[in-house]
Amino acid sequence: MTPPGARHIDVARLPEDVVALIDALGPGESLVVTRDGAPLAEVSRSGDGTGAPRDDAGWAPSVHDVTVVATAMKLSGSARASLSAALGGDYIVLDLHAAPTTADVLLVPPSSPQLIGQLRALFPKARVIVAEIEDDGLGVGYRGPVRRMLDAGADGYLTSTSVPRLARQLDHDVTRHRRLAAGGGTRGAIESSTSAPDLPR
Known part of the structure; x- marks a missing residue:
């Protein structure tokens, strides 16, 4: 069973070598799909394939809890992959539009109170964290008033x-x-x- 609104594809429509890679995934492992070397999607097993008991939503019990981080700032695939890798295996970083409404953390750039309120309504369970970041190497630049004041000498x-x-x-x-x-x-x-x-x- 897939969650409401999720897209799905029958495994029979996938190439045999891709199916083999998915079948070989162990607990907590994932398969990263790339395009021109940049991460595009991540596939992980939702169960053990043996008909193990599932919860009321149809999901098999997870091996360990994963913290879902939704990013409301525009990040390239490589920037998002870098953030995810730096956080480690207990986190998954998704774009705002791909993240479930049950996301644990919402990472936003400096924004107006109105926008923060709208985002809070979209992700009612998330901790909303405002982040100012500049990473020239990954092409990320969200400079805000606090950073500007500190750079000015505060x-x-x-x-x-x-x-x-x-x-x-x-x-x-x-x-x-x-x-x-x-x-x-x-x-x-x-x-x-x-x-x-x-x-x-």
Whole structure:
């Protein structure tokens, strides 16, 4: 059984060598289809082919959970494959239009609040993560206001939900800067309202 809206093709219509490759896939393995060396699609087994029990939706139990990342930024096949490879086998990275509405993460470039709201409605279960990225080698450029401010000379960017939290974050940043100046740790430029620890008041 295929999920609602999914396209399918009967295995009898595929070349025998392709069927052999699919049949040879083990648990957690996949077959990457390429065009001119660039990844085009990925095929993985949905079951063990033996009639194993399936859930109510018709899917065989997975060997391990996979985190589905939907990208709302335009990425080439090689850029998406690079991101997927860097994340590892526990993730699958799909274009916004190919991802299921049950995606776990939605990666978006700096956008308007209205667009973020629309994307949130399309992927209600996803963690919406805004990312600014510039990778000249892969032809990816999504520069936003935070990156521009940091490049202009700002040393940090704090997002706080209250003045007391801002004070704790600021103290954390200043303390960390002093440690860095003394030669310890690594620099981090951006703090979210949840990343800085709650320091004693």
